[in-house]
Amino acid sequence: MRIGVPKEIKVHEYRVGLTPGSVREFVQRGHSVLVETEAGAGIGATDQDYISAGAIIVTAEDAFSADLIVKVKEPQPEEWTRLCEEQILFTYLHLASDRKQTEGLLASGVTAIAYETITDVRGGLPLLSPMSEVAGRLSIQAAAVSLEKHSGGQGLLLGGVPGVPSGRVVVLGGGVVGTHAAKIAVGLGAEVTVLDRSLARLRELDDLFGGRVRTCYSTADALEAEAAQADALIGAVLVPGASAPKLITRELLRRMKLGSVLVDVAIDQGGCAETSRATTHANPTYVEEGVVHYCVANMPGAVPKTSTAALNNATLPVGLSLAEKGLGALADPHVAAGLNVHRGTLTSQPVGESLGIGWTAFDAGSVK
Ligand SMILES: NC(=O)C1=CN([C@@H]2O[C@H](COP(=O)(O)OP(=O)(O)OC[C@H]3O[C@@H](n4cnc5c(N)ncnc54)[C@H](O)[C@@H]3O)[C@@H](O)[C@H]2O)C=CC1
Ligand SMILES: CC(=O)C(=O)O
């Protein structure tokens, strides 16, 4: 099969779909890999590195002419128009909060498989997890910088110093993002509370952190009480495939401290605060109701060396299966869970329900 790897064009997105090491795995199995020139510049991989791995260096147009397109971020409007019915697109999509992209992909006829909804036998999201690990860790760095006075924050050091109490971090959602945020916040010396509506998850976190993190069952009352005391609130909830529940209302935000910070990591699914709107690494924050909002939808793009390597570790096996079997790879129900759009039909129930668009479940038996 011909695999295309375009250079990412989203603002300050420096990751790339395949590392030279991954290219080598595809080439060794007899596939041709067409890499857009300079696609790896953000991770320090030169065109020559890709050529040494067996790739052919091409233009963006040629990379988009391949049978399987491997990307990182959702295609931008000028990229939708390059996609067609015979192709498979393999990338993050986050369609539940993005009607325009959904319509663009439906119109193109492409078969689009979203990294973030592929599942595994343990009920996890194995192609989302590595970027959630990165974003969770970064969320505390973002909170710490946003709390600095010149950033619009109250001027507070999260870890405090001897004789001055540390700051309070409240993490809403104790999954992968939430756990990694808690790890870094604990490492900085902050006081940390994690809220989740899964008791089983709260039990695991209690064991994992040996009492160093407070756990709290997530109700409206509990969130209100915790948010009012937070210096940094991390939005890390997920209902897989669907738009994020708006748990943080404007009213709740008004009760937060002036100069506190909301890092809404869930912004790629529309955000869990009423006041959240997506920002970019070029202009990551804004202030509403006295609270600094950090709502970057591609946080891992800031650390592309770490993120691209971590992402490839997870995407490579599925990518190789798609290259070998084409649509036949969808016979695996965990891969099929990633299918969002197929030849003009929306196949994802949560996306359909979030956007009010009709959807039809994919029938793996229909693959020719
Ligand atoms: N902005 C960015 O650059 C990035 C954003 N993300 C996003 O971060 C979000 C979280 O991802 P993960 O941690 O991997 O998900 P996860 O599925 O591991 O964890 C989500 C947690 O939220 C909890 N939850 C769901 N509804 C809740 C509610 N109403 N109240 C309290 N807890 C609730 C679940 O029980 C679960 O423990 C997702 O939207 C993901 O797409 C991930 C990576 C990068
Ligand atoms: C998960 C995601 O949207 C990202 O890594 O950019």
Ligand SMILES: [Mg+2]
């Ligand atoms: Mg206020």
